[in-house]
Structures are given as C-alpha cells and as structure tokens.
Amino acid sequence: MEKKNVLIVGGGGREHAIAWKLGQSEKVGKIYALPGNAGIAEIAECHPDIKATDIDKIVEFVEAHKDIYMTVVAPDDPLAMGLVNRLNAKGHRAFGPTAEAAIIEASKAFSKNLMKKYGIPTAEYEVFDSAKAAHEYVDKCKVPVVLKADGLALGKGVLICGTREAAHDGVKEIMEDKAFGAAGGKVVVESFLVGEEVSVLAYCDGTTVKPMPASRDHKRALDGDKGLNTGGMGTYSPVPFYTKRHEEEAMQKIFVPTVNAMKSEGRPFKGVLYFGLMLCEDGIKVLEYNARFGDPEAQVVLPRLKTDLFDVFEAVIDGTLEKLDVEYREEACVCVVAASGGYPERYEKGKEITFSDVPDDIMVFHAGTAKKDGKVVTSGGRVLGVTALGSDLKAAKARAYEGIKHISFDGMFYRHDICKIV
16 A cells, blocks of 8 residues: 655644544644654654744645645634635645635634524624724623634633623733734624533544544643633543533534535635534533634544544545544543743743653653754644543553653643543
C-alpha cells in the first residue's frame, strides 16, 4: 500500500494530538506541520517560520511539495481566512470547512441568527454593533447576562456578568476598549443559562453528522473554577451525566438540524463541528459552535478513537461519512494542562522543561513549546496537556496526575481538580 503524506496546519496541543493519531495509521507516510512545536517535531517535519495564519506561504508550501496528499487545517483563524478555499481552488485535498462554513464560529451573530431561523434551541439574545445601543439594552435587560465578542478571540471573548454594572463594564471592555481587537466590533448579549456544560465534537461531511464521545472542559485558570477564563485548563471524556437520552435529544434537535441548516444556507459544513452545550432543566441548548476540534477536547477524544483517523478525514472530504463505522474505546481519558505562571495574562517564555522518567502510558501533548539550543522550552501560556487513558474516569485521572509529577519548569502551574466528579 502506498502511504500518503499529510500536512497539519497549526502548532498547539490539538495539532499534536492529530499528528500523534495520524502517525498511528498504516496509510500515513510523512507528516509535515506548519508551524508545529517541539512535541510535533518528534513525529513530523516542522517549519516554525511559517505561521498558521500566513495563508499565502502555506499555499506556496503545498504547491512546492507535490508529495502532500492532504492538508489538515486545524485552527480557527486559517479556516475563517479561507485556507481550505484557497487549497481547493488549486486542486489540493484539504480537511476542514470553507470560510463560508467556518463563519459558524467566526461570527457569533451569524450562529445565533442561524439558530433562531431554524429553531435550534439556544439562549435568548440581541446583537449590537453600537456600544450606545448595547448600554441602553443592558439598562433594562434581566441580569445575569453573557456578553460575547462577535469574532474570533482565542476562546476568551466571553464575559459572564452577574450585575448590571458588570455588564456595562463588559460592553465598554469589548466595544470601546477593544480588549479583543476587531472581534469586538459587534457584541452578542444573551441570557445566562443554568445547567451542566458539555462539549460534543462531531465529524460532518456536509450531510451526515457523526458525534464523538462527549467531553467536559475546565475553562477557569484556578482550582474551584476560580480565576480568569482560559482556552481550557483540562478536560475529560466520557461525561457521566450526559446520558443516552441527552445524546438522542441533541442529535434530533441540535446536531442534525445544524448540519441541515448550514446546507440550506448554501454553506455545507465539512470538517469537525464543535457543539458547546448546556443541559438545562427545559432541555439542551447550544452555548456556542466552533468550526474545528476543541483544544484540549481533542486530547481526550482522539486517544479514545479506534477507527483510523485518516479514514475518517477521507470520508469527510469525499462525502462518504455515512458508510464509515466510527468506533471508540470504552476507556475514559483525562487531560491536565500545565501552564506558564501568569497565564492567561502576562507570562514569560523560554523556560526549560524537564521530563523526568515520564511513564510510557502517559501522553504528553505539547501546546506551547519550542526547541532552543537542543532543549525543549516554553513558548506559550498553555504549555503541555498531560493525558492518560484508564478503565474509568477515576483511573484515568489518577494516571494523568501521576504523569504531571514527572514534568517541571519554572513557574509551572496546573489545576488539581480536573474531573472533580470522581
């Protein structure tokens, strides 16, 4: 069998998990990564000088490397910028949604209006492109409220405001102070939902949707869900309180209707669609959509995947997902993120990372790392995702926390209560 070479665009923990899983496929030959990181470099040829957002250089790279069979576009920005469109236009095979479909993440206003139009359950909301109008609405709406910057903001453009005063401050922060840059040109103000939060990622080929096992992310920086919002400090899968009944309800009322809605809008979604869900007393509601694998959710669902990931990507691109049986292991998986001191605000880079006899059954997914003078050093806020499988959540959690004891760097911190339900 002729092996196929694959390029992965991105350089975080999600991309390391994708590279690691593709590396297990007998059908995959060489793996390239742009820009990659120190962990990905152990299994792929990385080009750290080409950023994931440098669309022109990425297209040039693919054109120059005729041996690349498929490009996997993993992060949100290059998807929203139309990298898949550009590659497809030149006849190259690419995994990920087009810009027209990636708008489901790139614009909160678009996704909320889509849900309203097609009757997909979500929180009540209003969209504003003027700070004055947003302040006037906040004067009279019920609190608490949730404020969302319309555009992409690295998973951080969401503010939960418990008081009217906090909501006014939030509008100022997003729309007037531009804390999230251009993403704050519009703001979505929505009612605060009460319930348990769950993430479900799903493979979609434009028509068929195949959900992955549910996972639960921990967004706050500190133990006890305290501190600032982050891109995610750890995650686990499966989620015991997301039952078979929930799975059926979500499939019927959210997953299938969303894929059908995107198709009806002339924006068929092909790739991984991430559903952020809230299990409310009156049913499941959509908190948000993402147009790609979550990070760190990918780090716990991909280790559980039994089916060859390359086959899944092929089926999504070819529109044959319905014919593929996508299977998962029974084992549970837990990921604990090791972060740089000061994250998610200011933090120093370039700290040497020490790996001391890390057990073989521990998967260490690199998120913010680089190579410097032959050593692995920190280069981001979220540095590593220390991940383990186990017979159940309790066993997986114990292994992940055992694994993190073998890793250290100056200023390293992590939450001690990931998967606190066991």
